[in-house]
Amino acid sequence: MNFIQTFMDGEEGLFKPNSLTPMQKMILRFVVVGLVYYLFALVEGMLMRVYQVTPIAAIPPDQYFGMLTAHPLVGIFGSTYSIVFGAFLFLVPFLMSKPLWSIKLANWTCGLIAVGTFTFWFAGFLTHYAPLYTLYWPLPADFTQFSVWGGNIFILGIALIMVGTVFFVLNIFKTIAYTPEGWAKQDGKGLMASALGLSGLKNLFRKNKKEHMVSLPVAAIARGTVDTALNAGIILFTGVLILIYMIAEIAGSSLKHSSIDALLYKNWFWWGLDLIADGLVLIFVAGTWYLLATLITGKKLFMENWARAALFVEMVVSWTVWSHHLMSDQAQPGFLKILSGEMVTAFELITQGLAFFITLITLWSARP
Amino acid sequence: MDLNRADIKADKTFDITVADHKFILPSEKMIINTNDKVMFNVTSKDLTYGFGLFREDNTMMFQMQVLPGHNNDILWHFESPGVYTIRSTEYSGPKGIGMIEKNVVEVID
Numbered sequence: 001m002n003f004i005q006t007f008m009d010g011e012e013g014l015f016k017p018n019s020l021t022p023m024q025k026m027i028l029r030f031v032v033v034g035l036v037y038y039l040f041a042l043v044e045g046m047l048m049r050v051y052q053v054t055p056i057a058a059i060p061p062d063q064y065f066g067m068l069t070a071h072p073l074v075g076i077f078g079s080t081y082s083i084v085f086g087a088f089l090f091l092v093p094f095l096m097s098k099p100l101w102s103i104k105l106a107n108w109t110c111g112l113i114a115v116g117t118f119t120f121w122f123a124g125f126l127t128h129y130a131p132l133y134t135l136y137w138p139l140p141a142d143f144t145q146f147s148v149w150g151g152n153i154f155i156l157g158i159a160l161i162m163v164g165t166v167f168f169v170l171n172i173f174k175t176i177a178y179t180p181e182g183w184a185k186q187d188g189k190g191l192m193a194s195a196l197g198l199s200g201l202k203n204l205f206r207k208n209k210k211e212h213m214v215s216l217p218v219a220a221i222a223r224g225t226v227d228t229a230l231n232a233g234i235i236l237f238t239g240v241l242i243l244i245y246m247i248a249e250i251a252g253s254s255l256k257h258s259s260i261d262a263l264l265y266k267n268w269f270w271w272g273l274d275l276i277a278d279g280l281v282l283i284f285v286a287g288t289w290y291l292l293a294t295l296i297t298g299k300k301l302f303m304e305n306w307a308r309a310a311l312f313v314e315m316v317v318s319w320t321v322w323s324h325h326l327m328s329d330q331a332q333p334g335f336l337k338i339l340s341g342e343m344v345t346a347f348e349l350i351t352q353g354l355a356f357f358i359t360l361i362t363l364w365s366a367r368p
Numbered sequence: 369m370d371l372n373r374a375d376i377k378a379d380k381t382f383d384i385t386v387a388d389h390k391f392i393l394p395s396e397k398m399i400i401n402t403n404d405k406v407m408f409n410v411t412s413k414d415l416t417y418g419f420g421l422f423r424e425d426n427t428m429m430f431q432m433q434v435l436p437g438h439n440n441d442i443l444w445h446f447e448s449p450g451v452y453t454i455r456s457t458e459y460s461g462p463k464g465i466g467m468i469e470k471n472v473v474e475v476i477d
Contacts, residue, residue, distance in 0.1 A: 065462045132459050136416040138436070145461040262416055262435040328418075328431060331438035334371050 030086025220287020234272025
């Protein structure tokens, strides 16, 4: 067999797509999309690194900045979201021993992320739309530097990804709470309350503690998905805002840049983006460590209730840390810089430190 | 000191404007005496920029964001002589890559 045949049909033709279940096909699609965009990010990253040392004649500065803008978005949304969503759309039903609420919706998520990523990447590649992933106002609407049509297509691509993300959020929460057809009625509200940490919080004040209804990894996925949902809302709103300016420009009626307060926008944007960086990433990672530690050792997680509580605290902390991105904004109120930017941010050391400690002690406890 | 800058009287204040990817300085060279507390008050007319002071070895002394529609000021205590370059420390599009004002701040004894 040649390379192409092996690539398409598997080793000795053992890959039989028709024998795969719909769930397996769905997950493989996510993996392939995730890897394809990982390759994009890898190649772009290396090109930019070379450019930093010595400019490449074939890449003019506008192209470089277009690459710089698209690269983190391709990495986060095209690659990481694909791999993580694919994994969790498998893991939640698997750990809860019930079917995924909708494989069709999961496939829509995959398709929207794949198409959306290619859309904004291509718009950036062709038109060099380059306001950077930070999108500091009013740069996304600066049409003296960027093509308004290129910007429109770019933002449309991002919007498609966010719609796919909302579908993922819906699928995860529905899977947790729903009763599959023909099954005995499940306590949907109780399952959600356990997944989100509300019943755990109530347990602090109860004499007779209620058992947790979902496993720790499912709780981690649920809480990270809350941040995923909030972030999708912020980015969708921001995208619509930028689109309004672009459509006005196309219609010949330019809106003044100063209509939007740049500082308020920056606070809004970073609140939203930190839900990825300081929210879902840390929560999903901690949950994955806990799952791996218990799978590897075959033992219960050390300090499991502390781990569960820390996941809830991490979720709440992620809503409060955004000012650490505004520490050199002199117009940002000092109390926000100190409370949000420094003190609560420092608290992440506790929550993540606990995650490290709990995982390592669980692994250590299984030593021969 | 910077958090309490509203309560501290600056020895000198420089008002700088940024517009169309250019720094508009109050003079060709800004001369400061050693141990002066200096207020840099930077205003943007359009985009979000940065304002940073860099030493001759290209290390950064300080920087701040410059947001349109807001006061962007920083109070700095210059403790020793030196010559400094101003650079924009925030991306403002491809047109902003050349925002460097070389050796425009000089601290003398």
